Amino acid sequence: MDTLDKNLLALLLENSRLSITELAKRLQVTRATVQEHIRRLERSQIIQGYTVRLHPEYLQRQVCANVLIAADQKKLAQVSKKIEQIKAVQTLHSISGQYDLCAQVQEETTESLDQQIDKIISIEGIERTQTSIYLSRKFDRS
Known part of the structure; x- marks a missing residue:
């Protein structure tokens, strides 16, 4: 390049x-x-596509959370694939530290967010999670 x-x-x-x-x-x-x-x-896949990013409020997904996930290392690939199937999960990142993955989850209500987090927690191979709900957006550079 x-x-x-x-x-x-x-x-x-x-x-x-x-x-x-x-x-x-x-x-x-x-x-x-x-x-x-x-x-x-x-x-060369450096540019992987073109997209429109909509504000979460337009999508009626006003509640957003990060779910930190610690998983069995032998099952990490399977865990990632299962999480990818959950529509409320917008992104999934591999991270360093005490946790292995970070999932950004968006939903309409705290109740529906709770249901989506329960889906994540129930995936075989997940050992523990920690969830932080976004309270407000200060800025967004993306």
Whole structure:
């Protein structure tokens, strides 16, 4: 990945709706160069797709929590696959420290959030969890 790729990605992360023409103008290269770099970044899976991020309130999922998960190391892959099947889980990260995974869970109410957390806790291979509910959003850089 060269400097142009890094600058292109920085612009796309800032505003993924920029046109090829605008990207070329800002990077001071031709449209063809920008298109070729984007194609190469897509082929190499550095750019893995384009999406719309909706505010959780629009989705009626106003309650959000992080669930820290400690799991049997021999069953970690199976645990991850089972968690992936739970629709309320928005992201799952492997983490360092006392816990192995961190799941971000979003739901409409605290009651439905509790049900989703119960689904996670009941997965075979999970040894313990710790849940923190988000109280307010201070900022979001993504």
